[in-house]
Amino acid sequence: MLLDRLPSSYKGYLIRTDYRIGIQISLALDDPNLSDNDRVWVALSLLYGAGMPPIDIALEGLQWFIRCGDDREIEPGGKRMMWFDFDSARLYASFRQTFGIELHKVNLHWFEFMAMMESLNEDSAMSHALQIRGTDTSKMKGKQKQEYERLKRNLTPAPALSEEEKEAIDAFWAQIN
Structure with missing residues (x-):
């Protein structure tokens, strides 16, 4: 892998490899406003553009791309540690601090971007x-535990509201207005 060129296709089908596409795919796959089918369709459209392969190859290629060519299975139930939209400022500042690059001014392959993120x-x-997000607080006590729990809450996006919760909030604001 180290001596190989970064891929620009999957099984002969051209893919869009810019890190921005990888981020957009991740955001689409997380979008609570889209159905499961729409999430996948948007992700595939972003990755392949107009040159979509057969669906089985397209889905396989999507997983391959998101995992940066790593075919190993991902353990289910892992704790989510990062959100591209929520962490955008932290990512930008961290890339600037670590590598001296301004993300909005550079073109990086998705695989390259993800490798840099790990470094x-x-x-x-x-x-x-x-x-902080990965710190196990189960064995902590008192103020230390409270402080870490507070930091975790501040560094984690609020969960998406259910339709019922959204309707209740809208009804509340309607009464006030």
Whole structure:
């Protein structure tokens, strides 16, 4: 892999490899406003553009791309540690601090971007957030536990509201207005 060129196709089908596409795919796959089918369709359209392969190859290629060519199975039930939309400022600052690059000014392959993400300085904002999110507080006590729980809440996006919760909020604001 180290001596290979970064791929620009999957099984002969051209793919869009820019890191921005990878981020957009991740955001689409997380979008609570889309149905499961729409999420996948948007992700596939972003990756392949107009040159979509047969669906089985397209889905396989999508997984391959998101995992940066790694075919190993991902353990189910892993704790989510990062959100591209929520962490955008931290990512930008961390790339600037660690590599001296401004993400909006560079073109990076998705595989390259993800490798760089794994190599961010330990004292960068993104690494700090990941360290806090990953800290096990089950054995902590008192103020230390309270502080870490507070930090985790502040560094984690609020869960998406259900339709019922959205309707209740809308009804509340309708009464006030």
